[in-house]
Amino acid sequence: EDVIESCVRILHQGGTIALPTDTLYGVACLAQSTEAVEKLYEIKARNLLKPVAICVGDLYNVCQWTRFPEGLIESDLLPGPVTIVTERSPSLNNTLNPETSLVGIRVPDHKFIRDLCNRLREPLALTSANVSGENSSLRIEDFRKLWPKLDAVIDDGEVGTTYVNKSLQYAKEGSTVFQIQTDGLSFKILRPGCTYEKTVFTLKNKYGLKLVM
Secondary structure (H helix, E strand, C coil), X not given: CHHHHHHHHHHHCCCCEEEECCXXXXXXXXXXXXXXXXXXXXXXXXXXXXXXXXXXXXXXXXXXXXXXXXXXXCCXXXXXXXXXXXXXXXXXXXXXXCCCCEEEEECCCCHHHHXXXXXXXXXXXXXXXXXXXXXXXXXXXXXXXXXXXXXXXXXXXXXXXXXXXXXXXXXXXXXXXXXXXXXXXXEEEEECCCCHHHHXXXXXXXXXXXXXX
């Protein structure tokens, strides 16, 4: 609780923190703070036209910040290592990803980041803890070069060990990213990530959605 309260103070002051998720270490700031998001892009050396996802603590928060179909929000997919790309709601900071009406949203299967989001009662802008284009991080030592630019680094040892990918051990491919198509009958995988097979199986067999390429 003390660590969470320290993170809350940092974030409310416009700071950025590195923290564990269920797949990789991420760098986060308040999504509703335009200044903090700009700082996040600077730390990552990230292309300003490349969108950043948001993270929330519980399933019901997904509908607060996006227009994701409520029928698909349940424990088979969330919480978990998936990012859902969907229409944003008017309540989300309109300077976050201003070039698109879409946003990716996550509910990680990791207690710390979910507890932090629930304490904040607002979404985090979340991206992987690495310089853009470099390898993803499973330990805080993997992104040591970013430490001086961050206001806090939360160490939870090695993360991602729950998710084993055939071609890349653990979770270095990050979350599986998918989007429900406008017809409401199909979906598209935007990034295979570490739980591709389970995500496709669930969307096809439980919800009767068609995978489109």
